[in-house]
Amino acid sequence: MSSPTLTERPTRSTLFDGLSRYIPIGATVALLAAMYLGGIANYPNFDNPQLIPDLFIGNAGLLIVAVGMTFVILSGGIDLSVGSVMAFSTMACAWLTVEAGLPASIVVPAVLVFGVLSGAFTGAIIHYFNVQPFIATLAGLFLYRGLTLQISDHDMSIRDIDFFSWGMQRIEFGDPRDGGFSLPYISFIAFGVVILAFIVLHYTRFGRSVYAVGGSEQSALLMGLPVARTKVGVYAISGFCAALGGVVAAFYTKSANPLAGVGLELDAIAAVVVGGTLLTGGAGFVLGTVAGVMVMGMLTTIIAFQGNLSSWWARIVVGVLLLAFILLQRVLARSGEKRKG
Amino acid sequence: MNLASPVQTAGGGRASAYFKRLMWPLIVLAALLIVNIAVTGFDFIVPSVHDGRLGGAFVNILRRSAPLLLIALGMTLVIATKGIDLSVGAVYAIGAAIACQYILNGDQSALGVVVTAVTLALAIAALIGAWNGAMVAYFGVQPIVATLILMIAGRGIAQLITGGQIPSVADDSPFVSIGRGAIATVPVPIIIGVAVFAALVLLTRTTALGMLLESVGGNPEASRLAGIRAKGITVLAYLIAGICAGLAGIIGAANLGSADANNGGLWIELDAILAVVIGGTTLLGGRFFLVGTTIGVAIIGTLEVTIINVGLSSQWQFTAKAIVVFIVAMLQSPEFRAWILRPFRTGRPGRTPAAHDPEKAPAK
Amino acid sequence: MSDEPIVQMTGITKDFTGVRALDGVDFTLRPGEIHAIMGENGAGKSTLIKVLTGVHSPDAGRILLDGEPVRFNSPGHAQAGGIATVYQEVNLTENLSVAENLFAGREPRLGPFINFRAMRRRAKALLSDIGVDLNVAAPLSSYSIATQQLVAIARAVDIDAKVLILDEPTSSLDREEVAVLLRVMRSLADSGCAMVFISHFLDQVYEICDRMTVLRNGTLVGEWATADLPENELIGHMLGREVETLDALDRRRPHDRPAQSTPLVSAAGLGRKGAVAPFDLDIHEGEVIGLAGLLGSGRTETARLIAGADRHDTGTIAFDGRRIGGHSPRTAAARGIGFCPENRKTEGLVGDLTVAENMILAMQASRGWARAIPPARRSELVAEFIDKLDIRPANPDLPVRHLSGGNQQKVLLARWMLIEPRLLILDEPTRGIDVGAKADIQRLVAELSDAGMAVLFISAELDEVTRLSDRIAVLRDRELIDILHEESDMTTDRIVDTIVTRGSAE
Amino acid sequence: GGGDDEGGGGSDGLVVGFAQVGAESAWRTANSDSVRDSADADDRIADLQFVDAQQQQEKQIEAIRNFITQKVDVIVLAPVVETGWTDVLTDAEQAGIPVILADRGIEEADEDLYVTRIGSDFVEEGRKAGTWTVEEFAENETTGILQLEGTVGSAPANDREAGFFEILDGEDFSYELVDSQSGDFTAEGGKAVMETFISTHGLEDIDLLYAHNDEMGLGAIQAIEEAGYEPGTDIQIIIVDGSKAGFQAGVDGKLNYIVECNPVFGDQLMDLVVQVADGADVEKFTPVVEDAFGVDEFEAELPNRQF
Numbered sequence A: 001m002s003s004p005t006l007t008e009r010p011t012r013s014t015l016f017d018g019l020s021r022y023i024p025i026g027a028t029v030a031l032l033a034a035m036y037l038g039g040i041a042n043y044p045n046f047d048n049p050q051l052i053p054d055l056f057i058g059n060a061g062l063l064i065v066a067v068g069m070t071f072v073i074l075s076g077g078i079d080l081s082v083g084s085v086m087a088f089s090t091m092a093c094a095w096l097t098v099e100a101g102l103p104a105s106i107v108v109p110a111v112l113v114f115g116v117l118s119g120a121f122t123g124a125i126i127h128y129f130n131v132q133p134f135i136a137t138l139a140g141l142f143l144y145r146g147l148t149l150q151i152s153d154h155d156m157s158i159r160d161i162d163f164f165s166w167g168m169q170r171i172e173f174g175d176p177r178d179g180g181f182s183l184p185y186i187s188f189i190a191f192g193v194v195i196l197a198f199i200v201l202h203y204t205r206f207g208r209s210v211y212a213v214g215g216s217e218q219s220a221l222l223m224g225l226p227v228a229r230t231k232v233g234v235y236a237i238s239g240f241c242a243a244l245g246g247v248v249a250a251f252y253t254k255s256a257n258p259l260a261g262v263g264l265e266l267d268a269i270a271a272v273v274v275g276g277t278l279l280t281g282g283a284g285f286v287l288g289t290v291a292g293v294m295v296m297g298m299l300t301t302i303i304a305f306q307g308n309l310s311s312w313w314a315r316i317v318v319g320v321l322l323l324a325f326i327l328l329q330r331v332l333a334r335s336g337e338k339r340k341g
Numbered sequence B: 001m002n003l004a005s006p007v008q009t010a011g012g013g014r015a016s017a018y019f020k021r022l023m024w025p026l027i028v029l030a031a032l033l034i035v036n037i038a039v040t041g042f043d044f045i046v047p048s049v050h051d052g053r054l055g056g057a058f059v060n061i062l063r064r065s066a067p068l069l070l071i072a073l074g075m076t077l078v079i080a081t082k083g084i085d086l087s088v089g090a091v092y093a094i095g096a097a098i099a100c101q102y103i104l105n106g107d108q109s110a111l112g113v114v115v116t117a118v119t120l121a122l123a124i125a126a127l128i129g130a131w132n133g134a135m136v137a138y139f140g141v142q143p144i145v146a147t148l149i150l151m152i153a154g155r156g157i158a159q160l161i162t163g164g165q166i167p168s169v170a171d172d173s174p175f176v177s178i179g180r181g182a183i184a185t186v187p188v189p190i191i192i193g194v195a196v197f198a199a200l201v202l203l204t205r206t207t208a209l210g211m212l213l214e215s216v217g218g219n220p221e222a223s224r225l226a227g228i229r230a231k232g233i234t235v236l237a238y239l240i241a242g243i244c245a246g247l248a249g250i251i252g253a254a255n256l257g258s259a260d261a262n263n264g265g266l267w268i269e270l271d272a273i274l275a276v277v278i279g280g281t282t283l284l285g286g287r288f289f290l291v292g293t294t295i296g297v298a299i300i301g302t303l304e305v306t307i308i309n310v311g312l313s314s315q316w317q318f319t320a321k322a323i324v325v326f327i328v329a330m331l332q333s334p335e336f337r338a339w340i341l342r343p344f345r346t347g348r349p350g351r352t353p354a355a356h357d358p359e360k361a362p363a364k
Numbered sequence C: 001m002s003d004e005p006i007v008q009m010t011g012i013t014k015d016f017t018g019v020r021a022l023d024g025v026d027f028t029l030r031p032g033e034i035h036a037i038m039g040e041n042g043a044g045k046s047t048l049i050k051v052l053t054g055v056h057s058p059d060a061g062r063i064l065l066d067g068e069p070v071r072f073n074s075p076g077h078a079q080a081g082g083i084a085t086v087y088q089e090v091n092l093t094e095n096l097s098v099a100e101n102l103f104a105g106r107e108p109r110l111g112p113f114i115n116f117r118a119m120r121r122r123a124k125a126l127l128s129d130i131g132v133d134l135n136v137a138a139p140l141s142s143y144s145i146a147t148q149q150l151v152a153i154a155r156a157v158d159i160d161a162k163v164l165i166l167d168e169p170t171s172s173l174d175r176e177e178v179a180v181l182l183r184v185m186r187s188l189a190d191s192g193c194a195m196v197f198i199s200h201f202l203d204q205v206y207e208i209c210d211r212m213t214v215l216r217n218g219t220l221v222g223e224w225a226t227a228d229l230p231e232n233e234l235i236g237h238m239l240g241r242e243v244e245t246l247d248a249l250d251r252r253r254p255h256d257r258p259a260q261s262t263p264l265v266s267a268a269g270l271g272r273k274g275a276v277a278p279f280d281l282d283i284h285e286g287e288v289i290g291l292a293g294l295l296g297s298g299r300t301e302t303a304r305l306i307a308g309a310d311r312h313d314t315g316t317i318a319f320d321g322r323r324i325g326g327h328s329p330r331t332a333a334a335r336g337i338g339f340c341p342e343n344r345k346t347e348g349l350v351g352d353l354t355v356a357e358n359m360i361l362a363m364q365a366s367r368g369w370a371r372a373i374p375p376a377r378r379s380e381l382v383a384e385f386i387d388k389l390d391i392r393p394a395n396p397d398l399p400v401r402h403l404s405g406g407n408q409q410k411v412l413l414a415r416w417m418l419i420e421p422r423l424l425i426l427d428e429p430t431r432g433i434d435v436g437a438k439a440d441i442q443r444l445v446a447e448l449s450d451a452g453m454a455v456l457f458i459s460a461e462l463d464e465v466t467r468l469s470d471r472i473a474v475l476r477d478r479e480l481i482d483i484l485h486e487e488s489d490m491t492t493d494r495i496v497d498t499i500v501t502r503g504s505a506e
Numbered sequence D: 001g002g003g004d005d006e007g008g009g010g011s012d013g014l015v016v017g018f019a020q021v022g023a024e025s026a027w028r029t030a031n032s033d034s035v036r037d038s039a040d041a042d043d044r045i046a047d048l049q050f051v052d053a054q055q056q057q058e059k060q061i062e063a064i065r066n067f068i069t070q071k072v073d074v075i076v077l078a079p080v081v082e083t084g085w086t087d088v089l090t091d092a093e094q095a096g097i098p099v100i101l102a103d104r105g106i107e108e109a110d111e112d113l114y115v116t117r118i119g120s121d122f123v124e125e126g127r128k129a130g131t132w133t134v135e136e137f138a139e140n141e142t143t144g145i146l147q148l149e150g151t152v153g154s155a156p157a158n159d160r161e162a163g164f165f166e167i168l169d170g171e172d173f174s175y176e177l178v179d180s181q182s183g184d185f186t187a188e189g190g191k192a193v194m195e196t197f198i199s200t201h202g203l204e205d206i207d208l209l210y211a212h213n214d215e216m217g218l219g220a221i222q223a224i225e226e227a228g229y230e231p232g233t234d235i236q237i238i239i240v241d242g243s244k245a246g247f248q249a250g251v252d253g254k255l256n257y258i259v260e261c262n263p264v265f266g267d268q269l270m271d272l273v274v275q276v277a278d279g280a281d282v283e284k285f286t287p288v289v290e291d292a293f294g295v296d297e298f299e300a301e302l303p304n305r306q307f
């Protein structure tokens, strides 16, 4: 008997194979577009070309933090400390430059390095001592908020430090008065982080082992992948992103506020998950996170344009919109899966 | 044909494993209590009777922790199913708002009104819980997202109910005794806390619910194939969590005599999850420990008081909490204990030096 | 050819909480040899491998690799040290593509970036070497467990290692794949690679291995050259007693069923798009139906439709002559259909729960959560089945994930036997089970059917199928092509013949 | 309420964007209500775009950017914090939209970026409390003070503390700050802190409780009562804000001094908005009418309370 080749077709048909995992993100993007068109139809000036760029100004910090969070969640973990680390970084920038008089060109890199180290420390505790990520990073949430308040319980201005005026300088694309828009440097920092993250996640060994560890840590270990390095790495990246988010916040407001970013970790997690990443790890995209941040920003914008909602109706409407969004996303994704099956 | 196996098996594995899990949180709790006693004397722990009600610092901690305990207990069940419920803080606010507002609109001192108000609040809370569960079980939405929706919208709903005001119930309404009263000198919130704890322990451990929850959380697909109503059980867990959160809100509101839709139970979900995890239940689902959760709640409640008693400024409250959480987490980690103890037991036989680039800690 | 041993393990002891898995075991592997580790389920074979490759650290003992003392801290280090391993349960990441699984950690790169095109090309080539043709860009989760096992083997083979360890690589494979694998192993051995081979298939072991080390209850029984150890002696060493071997087990006496009784289960046009083409199948009480076919032929899918694990989208299924709507595992269990899935790790057991809890799960589910099984009754039942199926260690309170693979399978079996089903669907129940237990299970199936239970039996081992079945449904390309029922048809050759001829006819 | 979708720079009235802090207290809600009601009632205002920033500066900045995109006529901002407004207010200036600050202020260096500020002066409120304390306890040797702070790091908490101790220290008043803990501006927090304090320290060496807002004060009063003390007698109490509930407690004799912080300045604000939109010259600071009330004034003032 000649040995025949085993040709196994995957249960899911090959045609849609490459595409199947893009269905959630496709649904997200389609819904975003729908929201935007709905806004244009309902509100005057919603078609202002600055509207979309504005999403990437106000949310630049959140986007950066959410990218870091994407790494962590893809690896099957979670990082609750990002909001506090971000506030701490901003405050550290402010205190070191204003009170201690150090040059910003030293302070900013130092803060970023600190972010990496603190993240790596958390990651090491999580991996080597097998502490649940939720607990380890929750300790970080309390710790850095506490430290921030101990540096200063007042907001602190850093407008006099020249360095921090750089971030909000704008690049114009066309004349703002007729169809153009402008973006400050901080948005480009955010874009840079996204692109870098995309490349790292999809085209490097480290990135793929993040997915592998998220898929099954046990298997990744048995396959001989560097699980320790990967897990410590994702928290270091998240720490770095949180610190960078803090620096961007310093650029954005030229001030440090000890209560900044309270609850930001939830916004970041929400953005990541709305963007189609599974909280259980192993599946998702960093571009989905971008879409997730845009969804959250777009919801806020629509509420602002609606303008007549009381505080509580605003919350309820955000909740309802989010609900509609999630359900539609599920329905689209499910019918997509059906079509493939 | 069964040969006696020379391999020794562990006897009574479960009970001792259970105790081991709880030992470290208990030690931390004891340490906190000792710190408080050292600072404020034995009065701290000794209950006193005042106005026909037990008082004293420790009893107060227990009484004030009752809402957190309820929420954490409900959260334990949800976490056992591999889920998480972020909306409990909002449900707390809704429960409080409904109860207070309903009483305000009726005859404040009528017992019937109060009973109806409480029932109504609990029913709505249960409904919200069931909704969360349905989103997770039937629509396949990730728990964190499903409950995030109500975490955001829920406070809005609570504010809508109160019109953004803080409705306050008159001090003579029977309602406030849910928060401030005492039965046989034991404060009512403690009684409710103990009762709910006992009820949940009975519900999960004398029936098979506990095991089925653990099964669904541990391996949903295997549970489904074993014929378990995984979806129904998931919904039930969220529903219980909702009721617990609503009840917590009622106790909180009764204690204050008012419902603050915006701040009531703010961030209590984080504390609740923390208590659950300190108590030894992992967020990965599966095994859960209601007793552990109770100890976790006691630690958190005592910690807050400790900060005040030791005389730390408010700025310290976060840092101190971080330190205690960190200590508990480390003590619970066998790997950490092994690592710390390692210098004390070198030179064990059979330990050959590693030839290949050793990592810092043993692989799992 | 054997000069200096390449791996030498001496005095290896490993304790798990409450269990001594290895007790002073010695093991020696010489260059270029294929060395079998033999033993019953739970004897400690996998643990020995895991100690060697750094998954577990030994409590005592030393390991020499090429004469140098080593202590690996993780499989990654072992791999870097020249030891490639396929572990017993398939340990790959299902969320990544086939190609990524093959090359995870050693992807071909362009500068710092992964060269996906080269990776896919090499993956295709690598798989075709062992006779598999897959869409390497598809996620691994879309392939059956057998295919996943092949991928795992391909991955390990491709790592250029001096030592290759295969822990039950053949448990899901059918004879074609096994033949290919053995061929690959032989050529690797010729090129000087030392191999450890663990398998419960004695014929495979005898076919390919040079030496064997036998373990029993965590202790070393001895090491022999294959030629010096006849099969029945080997079994004696493994089990510590004499047993009748499988060959001694007769073909089950076929069941004569009443001519026109209502079938217990009757599937008409049952099918699911993309999984299995519509088929008709009647199952009668007391009847054993075998499902035969090649890898990926749709046996599992057929079983899942009957069990209600997947929703069918064409046809109907009737139970006791009555059509059932809303067929689901729960309603199926309520009607007395038990289903042991093939992938016990992901679909069968709840790893964190204890042996006892896993056993009573289905029984409890059918009673509903409110009526717990009384503790006394429960421990009685559990003890009975632990004894009946010889589950080791006989500790009902151990988390089931701590059990060896074969014992886990028995726990799963016990779960369904507990509800005394009218139809038991067994998808690869003998996978990873030792000779003794395999005989036990086969005997059990025969007993159960004699007692009136219907059994749907799936196994990659056609011998087993033919030995047990009253009728055999043959599948090919996800289509039920024939149902063999003549006594004379119950042979391996007939089945293979059916698959080949009916396939080429179309 | 039925919103007018036309909005956007219609000629029949002004479109005003209001970036509110949040809905964190009854005071704040009363403030939002007042502004919204006044805008509704005012013919000169076509539309009020209201955004609740949930106490986050980033959200407020985003809201202002959205107002600029929407091309509103006037922006009203109730800043969460003092610093960090330069860029976004510069944007508004470049878009030609005047900005009015409501309630809280921003750092001095940004004074050019807004037209005027209407609101309370938290430091002044602290001073009022301090002045009363100095007078009331003038005979005491040392006065034991317990402070219930607002949310740590928030502007009202910081300022009310600063103003209070500015007076106490300035007057060489002899006092001991026995403890100062945050009650997060909530009744829950106030009650918890007070309970703990009483159960471990008792109230013997405390003469005065200074609570940064009503809710914390009312929570603390409950704790005091439950511990068997008489609030207002065994311990003197100052609260800031002056809601109905606060005054009611005052009338019941449970507290001793209320520093008003008036949220109901919607009408005043709308007049300002119109003036600013017309380009009229206005003062840089428009104080909201605020008072402080002693024990004998509570009864008379209670009916005037609007929140």
Ligand SMILES: Nc1ncnc2c1ncn2[C@@H]1O[C@H](COP(=O)(O)OP(=O)(O)OP(=O)(O)O)[C@@H](O)[C@H]1O
Residues within 6 Å of the ligand: C016, C017, C019, C020, C021, C039, C040, C041, C042, C043, C044, C045, C046, C047, C048, C088, C392, C393, C401, C402, C403, C404, C405, C406, C407, C432, C434
């Ligand atoms: N992580 C663990 N914790 C506790 N006990 C374990 C663990 N892993 C294995 N054991 C126990 O060690 C013993 C040896 O198991 P092992 O998996 O090595 O058996 P095996 O020879 O590979 O059996 P099989 O043929 O069934 O695969 C068993 O009794 C098993 O229950």
Ligand SMILES: Nc1ncnc2c1ncn2[C@@H]1O[C@H](COP(=O)(O)OP(=O)(O)OP(=O)(O)O)[C@@H](O)[C@H]1O
Residues within 6 Å of the ligand: A008, A009, A010, A011, C141, C142, C143, C144, C145, C146, C147, C172, C275, C293, C294, C295, C296, C297, C298, C299, C300, C301, C302, C342, C460, C478
């Ligand atoms: N768990 C699963 N998830 C997704 N697809 C699966 C799964 N199991 C099987 N399949 C798919 O169903 C097809 C039919 O395989 P099935 O497992 O039914 O065949 P089989 O004859 O039982 O073979 P095997 O020996 O692999 O069990 C396979 O091609 C495989 O791609």
Ligand SMILES: [Mg+2]
Residues within 6 Å of the ligand: C045, C046, C047, C088, C167, C404, C405
């Ligand atoms: Mg094994």
Ligand SMILES: [Mg+2]
Residues within 6 Å of the ligand: C144, C299, C300, C301, C342, C427
């Ligand atoms: Mg199969």
